[in-house]
Amino acid sequence: MTDRELVDQAIKMLDYSYVPYSKFPVGAALECADGSVFTGCNVENAAYGDTICAERTAVVKAVSEGHRDDFVRIAIAGHSADYCWPCGSCRQVLFEFAPDLEVLIAKEGGDFVKLSLRELLAHGFGPKALL
Numbered sequence: 001m002t003d004r005e006l007v008d009q010a011i012k013m014l015d016y017s018y019v020p021y022s023k024f025p026v027g028a029a030l031e032c033a034d035g036s037v038f039t040g041c042n043v044e045n046a047a048y049g050d051t052i053c054a055e056r057t058a059v060v061k062a063v064s065e066g067h068r069d070d071f072v073r074i075a076i077a078g079h080s081a082d083y084c085w086p087c088g089s090c091r092q093v094l095f096e097f098a099p100d101l102e103v104l105i106a107k108e109g110g111d112f113v114k115l116s117l118r119e120l121l122a123h124g125f126g127p128k129a130l131l
């Protein structure tokens, strides 16, 4: 799958976001080595802190289906004029499973940039620290 196709899958997920409070939809699409894609959207809650981000929705779907050490790329999309940068919690959760992940970050209109997770989370704290 091309980067463009993965970003388009993330953009499609914006339709499913549940965002009555922030009105800020985010979509994500996480690709694994076997080509499977786990999508996610943000799901908010009246108890605001119980909101889950799009990226973490996708990670939880993948891990709960048996994927763990095989994440290849994630695409993240929002409706904002700026690129939809992932929050610190999502960077940390992605780092747990895939410190070398490629991250495609899109903005309104579909333009995207490609970075490594290590660029987004320098000197990250991960499982190796606890071994």
Ligand SMILES: O=c1ccn([C@H]2C[C@H](O)[C@@H](CO)O2)c(=O)[nH]1
Pocket (backbone or CB within 6 Å): 019, 022, 024, 025, 026, 041, 042, 043, 044, 051, 052, 053, 054, 055, 085, 086, 087, 088, 090
């Ligand atoms: O990495 C991020 C950052 C924010 N959001 C969502 C959470 C909330 O619903 C909305 C505003 O913070 O954006 C994500 O889905 N991913």
Ligand SMILES: [Zn+2]
Pocket (backbone or CB within 6 Å): 053, 054, 055, 056, 086, 087, 088, 089, 090, 091
């Ligand atoms: Zn987040």
